[in-house]
Amino acid sequence: MRIAMVGAGYVGLVSGACFAEFGTDVCIVDTDASKIEALRGGRIPIYEPGLDKLVEENARDGRLTFTTDLEEAVRGADAVFLAVGTPTRRGDGHADLTYVYAAAEQVAKAASNPLVLVTKSTVPVGTGQQVLEIVRKARPGLAITVASNPEFLREGSAIGDFMRPDRVVIGVEEGEAGERSLAVLKRLYRPLNLIEVPILATRIETAELIKYAANAFLAVKITFINEIADLCEKVGADVHDVARGMGLDGRIGRKFLHAGPGYGGSCFPKDTLALARTAQDQGAPVKLVETTIAVNDARKAQMAERVIAACGGSVAGKTIAVFGLTFKPETDDMRDAPSLVVVPRLVEAGATVRAFDPQGTAMARPMLPGAVHYARSALDAAEGADALVLLTEWNEFRALAPKRLRAAMRGDVLLDLRNVYDPEAMRAAGFRYQSIGRP
Structure with missing residues (x-):
């Protein structure tokens, strides 16, 4: 198989290198010429344990290439992944989808064969349908299907998370178009069958919401144990023991129950805010998430x-x-x-x-x-x-x-x-x- 990854940032670079490790031919494309030049020279623009070696080995073996030419990257691809930024939009807290929509249109215009256009970026519910409309308008005569394949990578352990994930979520269109997309993506993830990774196939909207719901729930767990830590200080309890006592309950689990100064990073802050804004717009506010943010x-x-x-x-x-x-x-x-x-x-x-x-x-x-x-x-x-x-x-x-x-x-x-x-x-x-x- 051959795929293209649009975006050489954290998600695109890690995902592209890992797909190449699966044996797939991967071309990563980015508009930043200096970043592409650095990657061609073996210089990694981000720090992630093990990524430098993974990129080096797969580039040397010819499975991983880098370019600034979108047409070159898309040519002959079975699937094209959008891994561009979705930062918080200034003023209202929504995810800024400018880069996603622009990349979708550019890929559709550059494509020369039927393919699956996959959103790997974290996007709000409804983005997939917007991408589908953009693609149909740009290339009405070409069979481009649209899918959602959210990432669940933790910085610092991203390669392990990709190679040994808890699950793979694939959201597709209804009908024959969805069946074609699902078949392509299942082939792409076939190496994970050996370790029996669950593959959850859903509608696009469900896949998009799974990512936001998962991150919001983890953010709630972190915020909850932080507030319990404050109570522990007042009453003379030990939050480590409280967290252990909670975590041994199989319904709760021990992860993300570590008290500290608050969560940060590239996902939880912007994803919780985007989920809260989407829910407000839909008339179904998520008050628990809004409180967690505050x-x-x-x-x-x-x-x-x-x-x-x-x-x-x-x-x-x-x-x-x-x-x-x-x-x-x-x-x-x-x-x-x-x-x-x-x-x-x-x-x-x-x-x-x-x-x-x-x-x-x-x-x-x-x-x-x-x-x-x-x-x-x-x-x-x-x-x-x-x-x-x-x-x-x-x-x-x-x-x-x-x-x-x-x-x-x-x-x-x-x-x-x-x-x-x-x-x-x-x-x-x-x-x-x-x-x-x-x-």
């Missing part, structure tokens, strides 16, 4: 105030070390990271911030105020600091010796906003230690 936004600001309170009510003239800037470990993604709220607030309050992130510094520089100093290592960031804030739970922060860390600092305040460290060990090392939801 509570999560407020939580990030609360974390900054927690740091200030731990420093005696003022950080003016003090040096604050910040461990981790990305929204989660094993990625360089800074989108909606808690650090984008916490760090500027500390700087505004008069602090000097010394930050270290193993992968996120380049992305963070243009997004954080100029008063932030970027350290070369965790210990370099902690040198002479009055207080330390752990924002992202990179493994290398877990490995730091408490006494060595304390010796590097001038002050003794440590706020562990990810519950990484052992409270007793940190207090024994001389820290005034605070975490989330633990007595």
